[in-house]
Amino acid sequence: MSHTDALQLLPTDHRALLVGGQWRPSADGARFEVTDPADGSVVCEVADGTAEDATAALDAAVAAQPGWAATPPRERGEVLRRAFDLLMERADEVAALMSLEMGKPLAEARGEVAYGAEFFRWFAEEAVRIHGLWMQAPAGGSRILTMKKPVGPCLFITPWNFPLAMGTRKIAPAVAAGCTMVLKPASQTPLTMLVLAGILAEAGLPDGVLNVVPTTRDADLSTTLQADDRLRKVSFTGSTAVGRKLVEQSAPGLQRVSMELGGNAPFLVFEDADLDAAVDGAMVAKMRNMGEACTSANRFLVHSSVAEEFGSRLAERMGALTVGRGQDDGVDVGPLIDAKAVESVTGLVEEAVADGARLLTGGAAHEGAGHFVEPTVLVDVAASSRINREEIFGPVAPISTFETESEAVARANDTEYGLTSYVYTRDLARSIRVAEGLAFGMVGLNTGLVSNAAAPFGGMKASGFGREGGFEGIEEYLETTYVALPVPAAD
Template identity: 75%
Template sequence: MDGQINGLDLLGPDTRGLYVGGAWREAEGGERFDVIDPADGSVLTDVANGSPGDAVEALDAAVDAQADWARTAPRERGEILRRAFELITERADRFAHLMSLEMGKTVAESRGEVAYGAEFFRWYAEEAVRVHGRWMQAPAGGSRLLTIKKPVGPCLFITPWNFPLAMGTRKIGPAVAAGCTMVVKPASQTPLTMLALAALLAEAGLPAGVLNVVTTSHTREFSETLQADDRLRKVSFTGSTAVGRVLVRQSAEQLQRLSMELGGNAPFIVFDDADIDAAVDGAMVAKMRNMGEACTAANRFLVHSSVAQEFGEKLGKRMGALTVGRGQDDGVDVGPLIDEQAVESVGQLVTDAVHDGAKVVVGGSAPDGAGYFYSPTVLLDVPADSEINVQEIFGPVAPITTFESEEEAIRRANDTEYGLASYVYTRDLARTIRVAESLEYGMVGINSGLISNPAAPFGGVKASGFGREGGFEGIEEYLETTYVALPAG
């Protein structure tokens, strides 16, 4: 561990409660729940366990603050985000250690998330002053057309456990810039980073009631209660497609605006003309980011039969050289998965693939000892219809399936209900264009295993959801358009 840093010092005795209306308080009834260290199963600390009643009080605070916040000058909103960016950057090591403790990823990888997550605040600090409509003469003459942009209103954000900081800043940043207030429910496995972020935003000058954070293990009751309230105007969710479908159904009665960033089944396509060493480098990034626990993680490796053996052996050598252990320890490359159920799920997919005929190049089992670990694994000759090619793995496993033609690669890549991220390795420019246009995905990485960028629109199609986060497009998710008809004179 680096020095004496552990990250828990970002949280005082009061900041492990609910943050509502600018004040920290206990949950209704005083209920609390434990936050577990996935490296050994021990209890890190406990936090307030909010009730549906607490959720309503948080929405009350957001509604009360909405009008004043919408009237706040864009420059002032942007300056708050800029100060928050600077504070996160100053405390990067502490945030990194806190995330590593509650989520499991290595401190080095957590530092990468801190930089990525903070960048959303800097990006939207600059976008806050660029919200504008348009003015034009009506085509037939006789009147003028004016459009103006207004904040959507109070929002509900439900964030996942795998990126405790970045998935929060990616939603909070554009909402603050647009003039929206919000209630945030972080994942119960990793609530500490969001609590620390709430305290930091208050320090940066965010007014009371703009951001409200309710930690809770009563997830279904929480969302049902808030989505039944006609004062809530927008829901943004990052998580599983199954839960996303529930939230979409619950939104129907109040016709709430939605942004859904859901599951993925990313293909990683390696053509016969690819630079294999570069493809292996990209595969390590696309597969092993977050121990494979990412919706953008490469899930299916579709490799041309002529280079599959070489690719598999080289990837296996790289994966086998990784050190598995506690994320805060020096020299560790791969931390634990989030919980025991995750280990069991990954293990079952590997077992089934081997039963179907796949060959284990490296790994293939969970190591002995405490904690929720799974060894980095590469599988060759995985049948196309094996369950591991259908389900989102969410673990450090790379299943390799071969193909013979470009048409087959595209067909197999698109043969899934999901459409979030995809990766392509080829040195043929014409093929790059053909394949990028043919893939049914919201994002395509060409000769790169890392595609996430705060300046780019992040999101998917099909069962991977709808709406975009990041980029110029991200702030539009939090704005309504009003048309004003004006007489010519």
């Protein structure tokens, strides 16, 4: 699909800011370029929001908050359900646009549309299940009533690697709970979110409930909005360094915060594992989104008795993948997001080899246009190697060995991060012990895919806090009010 065909989903006047239901240019008229990471060509230009625009967006969210909070839950849920239907009807077109600006293969982009849309369907159903509590006080004489209320206007900051799903994971529970919002998409990938905003408007979301401010001036937007005491909630998906800064900025206003930050996921393969299933799971956990995912398997810890066979099988599968432009037929692996990402990934590989690792397949960047890195498998990787300490964010699988269960768990936990982990074993007792021992918010047991709209997604330690999805997801957008009701005894 050509640039022109993919962009038909986003009219020229929608390549702008959405504030109070109106598509408008930035306050200073600035625009920035969105490029195709497969060849560096310019896809289009988008309005570049200012701090003034951010304040205008918050003004609109604040103005819309009382009316939206008072909207019956069923009506809020029906908006989400209509948005789900519209998004699925246009899945191919949205996927093509996403592939164009982000680089992922079309099949993966379609998968993201389906996954992202599922948050609309899930929270459409949760909107009518917000409930409180009625109980008698233990000492008698009074009743305890609790009620749930929307937290209020929110700021959402979403990343480039999943430009649709990372938005729907935040928008859907906020809409269901009765919150309004200002959303800043990543400057590398704003187009998918602008299309999504148009779909939500078409589904009946009132003006001002969702305001979208694309910008390259990220710090101006976040500092301006977090300094405003009308903002009550911040949800961010991205790097731990930026997350820490946003948490610091939330302190003066005591804003509620949800942080989904970096990861360093271990992939444990025990000696009794089904190796066919483990290799299949490794391909999913490692190669989803070219490895540019916070849930990506980052460290492969494999029992020494099966490490050689596992490594050779994985290398064969990885080496057979086709690298190319995401929108081309037969492509398995698209480009990384930019040249800096290529430099980071190849630098980690080179350093690991210098530390004594052996390269089984891949290891190099493609020459010429685009930001491509070959799918790579390394074995005999030193535990202390930097590739085992840092998030790779690319198609590289470093394999190290272990001897005992306790060693495997200890090494898996030897990281500041705690988002996702993966375990392959056929021993039920071991699976329970290991899952309980791993200091991670999510554990994939004999599966390489943990993401599910019906499950609580999130981590611990430097991977952040708060949960998105599941029954827990809507609680991030609700406050609890307790009402004491004296009930004197009858005469």
